[in-house]
Amino acid sequence: MPKVSVVIPAYNAMKYLPATLESVLQQTFTDIEILIINDGSTDNIIEWTTKITDPRVQVISQENKGLSGARNTGITHASGEYIAFIDADDLWLPTKLEKQVKCLDNSPQAGLVYTWTAWTDETGKPTGVIVASNVEGYVWEQMVVNDKISNGSSAMVRRICFDKVGLFDAELTSSEDRDMWIRLAAHYHFAVVKEPLTLYRRHSQSMSKNRPKMLKNIRRVFEKTFESAPTELLYLRNRSYGWINLYTAWTCMDEKNYQEAIKYRRQALLHYPQIFFTTYFLRLSVAIVIMSLLGSQGYDNLRSLTRNLRRLVLGAVT
Missing domain, CATH: 3.90.550.10 (Spore Coat Polysaccharide Biosynthesis Protein SpsA; Chain A)
Known part of the structure; x- marks a missing residue:
């Protein structure tokens, strides 16, 4: 075998x-x-x-x-x-x-x-x-x-x-x-x-780019999971919804739709207010501001520059 x-x-x-x-x-x-x-x-x-x-x-x-x-x-x-x-x-x-x-x-x-x-x-x-x-x-x-x-x-x-x-x-x-x-x-x-x-x-x-379908299915996953979870772990439910909405906001940014990203960012905060203090949330907020000011092309150019710099740094380290 x-x-x-x-x-x-x-x-x-x-x-x-x-x-x-x-x-x-x-x-x-x-x-x-x-x-x-x-x-x-x-x-x-x-x-x-x-x-x-x-x-x-x-x-x-x-x-x-x-x-x-x-x-x-x-x-x-x-x-x-x-x-x-x-x-x-x-x-x-x-x-x-x-x-x-x-x-x-x-x-x-x-x-x-x-x-x-x-x-x-x-x-x-x-x-x-x-x-x-x-x-x-x-x-x-x-x-x-x-x-x-x-x-x-x-x-x-x-x-x-x-x-x-x-x-x-x-x-x-x-x-x-x-x-x-x-x-x-x-x-x-x-x-x-x-x-x-x-x-x-x-x-x-x-x-992963079909947001309504993804959110419908992940809701089923979460509800099924927490239906049988121990009581002391149910606090994780809102945290889970907060993070999935934050990830969804990032998919909106990939599609150059910062207005919709703002909507999902708000949902993330409503579910899990502490997410405001995470690096991932702060990076998203900065990205939204950049796209709203510079447009999608300016945002892409700046993102490409930072990724190239990251590659150079990682290459130098390794």
Whole structure:
């Protein structure tokens, strides 16, 4: 049996899927099986998969069941001790699986290991944003308030953990990974590889940009979570809503809509007034002022300058 099962849900994803698969095939850790779940696609995925010659790749076709349903199919067909998920538009750096396997092998108490994530644009070019968290061990409280993993392509999970917590919630059409990480964190320790080995592609079709859908689903996640949470932890509920509204405000800024960002910033304050004193809130407020004064182009130019300076500083340090 392979050590790791890699699950790739795919729905009309041929624009990015070949590059995603190639990044998996180029992993330095090779004891893997790759399960591409064709979730009712209407593109040319079937024709494309007939040309794949690597015996580690399997294609499983099904009627469209959504991202959760596709991941669940992958889990039920997986034969590996560990399961790693990657969305069909994301990428991995070559040592990702090797370092995660080593981490789980050396940390028997951990049920999940994640990596840092670097954002890319639609073409795969790095944007300069790196999502980095050092949170590990018992992380349930942190995962409820802030999604430290940040995307569905970063985590590797012990197969046996799903026997305990169940499969992905098929009623969620987004935030299903956040829901799963919270459920896993209630029973297992988390570990982290502190390198940006996951590349998260940001583009116009990213589900994270559908704000009404995202907020509807994350509300379901929060309400389900706190329905069974101990009474002494219910104070985290408002904090969770505060942070998700603040993150949503930042997505508005990415779309050059600072007026809507102001609306979500206000909601963040109403839910969790203490968020005012966080660096993330202060940075958002400065960004809103800059965009309102300089316009979207001036804001982009200034942001590009600061990111380039950050790269130079980090390069000098390393």
